[in-house]
Amino acid sequence: MKLPSARGPVSAALIDVLTGRSVTLPSRPALDDSDDLHLTLFICYELAYRGWDGVDDTWEWDPAMLRLRALAEQRFMAALHDVAGPPEPVDPATVPSRLRELADADIGPSLSGYLRGRATYEQFREFVMHRSVYHLREADPHTWAIPRLGGDAKAALIEIQLDEYGGGRTARMHQELFKKTMNWFELDTTYGAYVDQATTPTLANNNLMSLFGLHRRNRGMIIGHLAAYEMTSTQPNRAYGNGLRRLGGDPDATAFYDEHVEADAVHEQIAAHDMAGSFARAEPELAGDVLFGARCALILDALWARDLLASWDEGQSSGRTREMPEAKVLAA
Incomplete structure (x- = not known):
């Protein structure tokens, strides 16, 4: 890069x-x-x-x-800690149900609804450009957690990650499927090609995964982050795929989103119960970290969506040159 x-x-x-x-x-x-x-x-x-x-x-x-x-x-x-509150001790047995409550809470605007029904070709293209910063290395930040886990939680994480990496087939890797979407929009599929155009919220969402994934002490947080992603993925990805079809997207263009509709419907249960629930039972002192990681994932994603929609409402590009009033919450 x-x-x-x-x-x-x-x-x-x-x-x-x-x-x-x-x-x-x-x-x-x-x-x-x-x-x-x-x-x-x-x-x-x-x-x-x-x-x-x-x-x-x-x-x-x-x-x-x-x-x-x-x-x-x-x-x-x-x-x-300011925006999500610090981690607090919780009953490990309640972690799956609390994750469900977090996933079901409406904390941000419906970016997926906008992309499904209203977004222009140019706006959807900008959305894909921002997302490419993560999707071209999709699953990699969460993979850091594998050697830090054991037992049921480790097996569940590997099951999820195996799907993310296409079951060992390059063409089925989600990173590779996303390139097909980028190709349809005539975007540069080079790894990291759009970091310069990425806004503060885009970088913050990517940094959040690395902050959690690269530190053993944050292993509960990266588990919670992945659980939140998997538990809030199916409906948005269905909307993204339908939005692309509305714009004339072919099966190659929508393959990434269609794959997530199917895979994440299964991953949702694995992530909440087999991965996060098992982890919380095995390391009860870190159960609160799981929920903290999930809260951070959902809050930062909502801030990113709000910024994107605000730029379009103002008739502007969502590129990083635009001022973001809420960017101050991403730095102490």
Whole structure:
């Protein structure tokens, strides 16, 4: 992936160091700007995924980079506590039912309804562009949890992930299916091609998964995040597929969404009971983390949807140049 353009002094300093234009990272970075914060985090996190063009892989474990990442993570986690409340102890036996309550709660605007019935070709194309930042590496952040689990929870997670990766068949991998949707919109399917255009909420949603997935201490949170995703996926993906068909999308264009309608209807039960429920029973002290991860996933996704719809209501592009009034909630 090509390094993106800086969005503030901290991301600029990080990019300069990674590209050899500077040798020193800021020891006391001012991470007050949410756009700068989330690009900084995204750049740091990508070092643990597929990396950046021209950047040495040894940066992944560089102590100075990890110190900067840790400071940015502290700011992000503090903001998450503000909007979602901190994790609290809960009865492990209630985790599946509480997840169901969270999934059923209406906390955001119906982006899927808009895309199904009203979105223009250009608006749907922008939606796909934003989503590509995650979908071209779909399931990868949650896979970090596999070696950190055991027993029933691990088996359930692997069952979900196996479907996400197409059962070992490249053409059926969800990452590959999404490329077909992008091709229909004549978008660049290169991994990370639209990071520069991604808004703060888009980056924050991606950073949330990495924040949870890359830390063993947050293993309950990444389980809750995945459960929330799987339990709120079927109906929106049906709407996305129907919206694409309304715009003339062919079976290749809708294959990604149609696959999720079928797969996630099964994943919903596996995620709530076999994965999250089993995890909470095995590690009851982290049951509250599961619900916290789910709350964060749903809240940040709702903020992202609200921002996207607001831009279209104003007749504007949803690209990152637009000011987002609620972006301050994504940074402490």
